[in-house]
Amino acid sequence: MLHVMPPPLDQATCDRARLARDRAFDGLFFTGVRTTRIYCRPVCPVRPARSENVVFFPSAAAAERAGFRPCLRCRPETAPGSPAWNGTRSTVGRAMRLIEDGFLDRASVSDLADKLGIGPRHLLRLFLRHAGATPSEVAATRRIQAAKRLIDRTKQPLSEIAFAAGFGSVRRFNDAFRATYGRPPSSFRKRG
Amino acid sequence: MLHVMPPPLDQATCDRARLARDRAFDGLFFTGVRTTRIYCRPVCPVRPARSENVVFFPSAAAAERAGFRPCLRCRPETAPGSPAWNGTRSTVGRAMRLIEDGFLDRASVSDLADKLGIGPRHLLRLFLRHAGATPSEVAATRRIQAAKRLIDRTKQPLSEIAFAAGFGSVRRFNDAFRATYGRPPSSFRKRG
């Protein structure tokens, strides 16, 4: 049972992409395994099925209609066109929003993990994998950016801005600016 | 903070036992880690704490009183004298009883796993680790023994005994006897 693919997605291309778990093809096609009647995304982490047992579909719906059920590892049914890693991604997304709202300025990473219903170790792993940075790094970046905006757009004293941006002390506020811009906060006021 | 141990359990012995995760010492003493205020059994699977950070207690209660909380991996508070790996071990026990009642004569290993609330793969792992045999092997042994008893103690025709003992076909009944005793079922009748 062969299926015609959208423009340049022939059988051989799909097979190469799936064996390489190529993320670039995620969402562009789906792989059905005849022996198990299960279909997967190209990035599925399980050992790839042998080529003679697979068949390709242009969409998850097509695979469902052909009698395949979605794989429980890669969750192909929740990936219509784009990745949409909703499971774990929404956890990172929720964490991001909380950090953006200043959560980590008043609470610890462990508290954040508690609020999300997972362990701190796992929260760290999720951030490294999906955001490329640790939670505290994200929080630090946010504080710097918030402070920079206040310096540029308001006339508040720097010591007030430090606390308004979420820093716990003026000392850390100054340190952070030196680390990021190489010069103290006041230098941005002078040349404004 | 040093503690006096029962007769021959000096500090050095405890330290050696804990580093070796020696099962023989399980229940005889408990290890408290100063840096985390957590106490463990000697067999705890976690990476052992360094010796300068540990202190030993003769009982879990002593550790509690000293302000330590029980480790969540080895569950020291539920291990007065014996292992009490109750979590996983009782699952195997329940499975064994079900098999003994003929569950696997009418249902598959997957059904058994469902009934126990775990995956079939994991059930297999538990059996190999704690029973030294697979679920279907246990079921096969039970069938053979049940059949042998019926042959010895009744006059039922062999074909009836096959089904009464839990075999699904006479064919397999014969195979099982050949594999176990090297000769067909009827040979046990003749020399009765």
Place this chain on the structure above:
DNA sequence: CCACTGGCCGTTTTCGGACCCGGTCCCCGG
């Protein structure tokens, strides 16, 4: 002659390897 045996064969189940997820410790460095 008839219950029992065992070869054959397509189908279904079980096994065991590989991988991943999330939790729980520990140590170290800032």
Place this chain on the structure above:
DNA sequence: CCGGGGACCGGGTCCGAAAACGGCCAGTGG
């Protein structure tokens, strides 16, 4: 003290290969 990161483990999800299954049926021997 807190956050990062290493190590281990329980448990879950796949896959391919191998074993078990069960129906069919030709022998066979008491």
